[in-house]
Amino acid sequence: MAAKIKEEREKRKNREVWMSQSMLPEHLRIRIRRYGEYKWKKTKGVGGIELINDLPKDLRRDIKQHLCWGLLRRVSVVGTFDAILLDAMCDRLKTVHYTEHSYIVQEGDPIDVLLFIKRGKLISMSAYDGSGIFFSCIHHKAGDFCGKEILPWGLESQSSFQPISTIIVMTLTEVEAYVLTAHDL
Numbered sequence: 001m002a003a004k005i006k007e008e009r010e011k012r013k014n015r016e017v018w019m020s021q022s023m024l025p026e027h028l029r030i031r032i033r034r035y036g037e038y039k040w041k042k043t044k045g046v047g048g049i050e051l052i053n054d055l056p057k058d059l060r061r062d063i064k065q066h067l068c069w070g071l072l073r074r075v076s077v078v079g080t081f082d083a084i085l086l087d088a089m090c091d092r093l094k095t096v097h098y099t100e101h102s103y104i105v106q107e108g109d110p111i112d113v114l115l116f117i118k119r120g121k122l123i124s125m126s127a128y129d130g131s132g133i134f135f136s137c138i139h140h141k142a143g144d145f146c147g148k149e150i151l152p153w154g155l156e157s158q159s160s161f162q163p164i165s166t167i168i169v170m171t172l173t174e175v176e177a178y179v180l181t182a183h184d185l
Contacts (some may be wrong), residue, residue: 008040031099038174039097064090068178071116075148092184098122098175105147105169110162112182114147120175122146126167139172150182 015036019029068090072078078086098104098120105111107127119142126136140146149163162182 012036035097035099038099061087061091064093068093068116071143071145071178074116074143075114075145075151077148077151089180089184092180093178094181096177096179098171098177100171100174102171102175103168104171105165105167107165107168109165110182111147111150111165112162114145114150114180115169116145116178117142118176118178120177121172122169122175123172124167124169136167150180150185 015032019032024032065087069086072081072086072089078089081089093116095118096115104113104115104122117140122140124138124140124146146169
């Protein structure tokens with residue numbers, strides 16, 4: 001554990017140097033520091049799914065199946081996939097952490113993740129005709145997912161153009177989630 005603490009101190013020092021050299025404004029520096037502290041507090045320097053990557057392949061596969069198959073099968077189109085494709089998707093899942101009030105996707109951005117919420121709450125909102133008045137608002141919690149629009153694109157499309165988001169997805173609390181990125185599909 002002492003080595004992890006030392007490693008975290010070094011990361012913090014490097015972050016401070018980088019932020020100074022990049023001349024980031026203080027409000028961005030505060031957000032970066034807050035995220036670093038949040039991630040350290042939640043993981044103590046050890047990632048969830050990343051922790052099992054050093055295990056033998058068969059044990060790693062079994063653990064990821066246990067953790068992820070149920071989540072993946074909640075997405076209707078994934079429920080029809082065979083075990084080989086589910087295993088491949090599970091193997092590519094990564095753990096991410098978001099601080100409170102972080103934007104995951106903004107309206108007009110490419111949808112680049114399929115996100116499965118492990119802990120925390122987020123909200124997806126859409127604006128009517130870009131007027132800034134939100135007419136649709138969906139709350140998501142642990143066990144929910146968002147970003148399923150990326151699946152047909154990732155699995156069937158030869159296009160390099162990802163689907164474009166028509167919603168804003170923002171965390172309401174600190175969120176821990178599993179993600180599949182566009183690159184992984």
